[in-house]
Amino acid sequence: MARVIFLGSGGGRFVTLLQIRGTGGVYLIEGDARLHIDPGPGALIRMRNAGLNPTRTDALLISHSHTDHYTDAEVLIEGMAQYGKKRRGILIGSKSVVEGADGIGPAISNYHKSRLEKIYVLHPGEKAKLGELEIEGTPSKHSDPTTVGFKIHSKEGIISYVSDTEFFEELIDVYRGTRLLIVCMVRPLNAPIPFHLSTETAGRLVEGVKPEMAVLTHMGMKLLRENPWAQARWITDRSGVKTIPAHDGMSVILNEKIKIEKAFNKNKRSNGNAR
Numbered sequence: 435m436a437r438v439i440f441l442g443s444g445g446g447r448f449v450t451l452l453q454i455r456g457t458g459g460v461y462l463i464e465g466d467a468r469l470h471i472d473p474g475p476g477a478l479i480r481m482r483n484a485g486l487n488p489t490r491t492d493a494l495l496i497s498h499s500h501t502d503h504y505t506d507a508e509v510l511i512e513g514m515a516q517y518g519k520k521r522r523g524i525l526i527g528s529k530s531v532v533e534g535a536d537g538i539g540p541a542i543s544n545y546h547k548s549r550l551e552k553i554y555v556l557h558p559g560e561k562a563k564l565g566e567l568e569i570e571g572t573p574s575k576h577s578d579p580t581t582v583g584f585k586i587h588s589k590e591g592i593i594s595y596v597s598d599t600e601f602f603e604e605l606i607d608v609y610r611g612t613r614l615l616i617v618c619m620v621r622p623l624n625a626p627i628p629f630h631l632s633t634e635t636a637g638r639l640v641e642g643v644k645p646e647m648a649v650l651t652h653m654g655m656k657l658l659r660e661n662p663w664a665q666a667r668w669i670t671d672r673s674g675v676k677t678i679p680a681h682d683g684m685s686v687i688l689n690e691k692i693k694i695e696k697a698f699n700k701n702k703r704s705n706g707n708a709r
């Protein structure tokens with residue numbers, strides 16, 4: 435069984451700064467492996483709310499060096515490194531995140547890099563190994579030119595994370611074979627902006643890839659002001675693929691079927707041992 439937990443469903447500068455939705459990224463638990471994708475602002479707090487212990491994370495996957503995707507990475511590296519006392523944990527990131535590129539980044543200090551057991555600079559088409567999981571970098575067209583997405587090959591099939599990108603046809607081939615497609619979609623219908631996906635283009639991607647299910651996340655202000663469910667329904671109608679908008683704390687469970695579990699009770703705090 436694999437569990438995908440949405441530690442946020444918001445993105446873009448307004449939603450991020452006002453925390454209208456969380457921006458803690460996506461957390462994947464599959465067997466013994468735990469990975470955290472794009473831990474933006476508040477990821478640590480959202481983990482606490484979800485009962486997740488940051489010292490148990492094995493790897494951070496960071497798609498690019500924009501704040502809504504990486505801000506909490508350093509403190510979470512200290513978590514993976516057992517309060518910074520050991521060299522433990524893996525970082526898989528774009529060139530901009532790890533080394534800096536095109537005047538953007540790096541997102542991680544040298545000290546924090548020194549706490550990690552392994553660092554991968556992931557380019558599109560390259561793969562990194564994490565136990566039995568294989569993580570494949572995918573291409574993007576974004577204002578951080580080295581942005582990557584992730585195609586995670588797991589026992590429960592392929593789980594893909596489409597990071598910030600504009601639509602281009604090649605993406606359909608790249609993500610083909612995906613079971614659960616997680617899409618960073620900032621904008622609703624009739625409101626596209628450069629370098630990002632909106633309902634029309636996310637719809638073309640979902641229709642082409644034909645995953646078992648698609649989940650929309652990283653939603654911006656204009657999209658949240660519309661009804662995100664109506665935007666998702668537009669994609670479902672067009673593609674024939676069940677598409678839903680994420681909400682903070684929501685889990686997706688992958689077994690023979692894919693099921694949604696609603697958010698945890700926000701008042702139920704963890705003692706750090708829960709998961």
Ligand SMILES: [Zn+2]
Nearest residue numbers: 498500576598
């Ligand atoms: Zn971005």
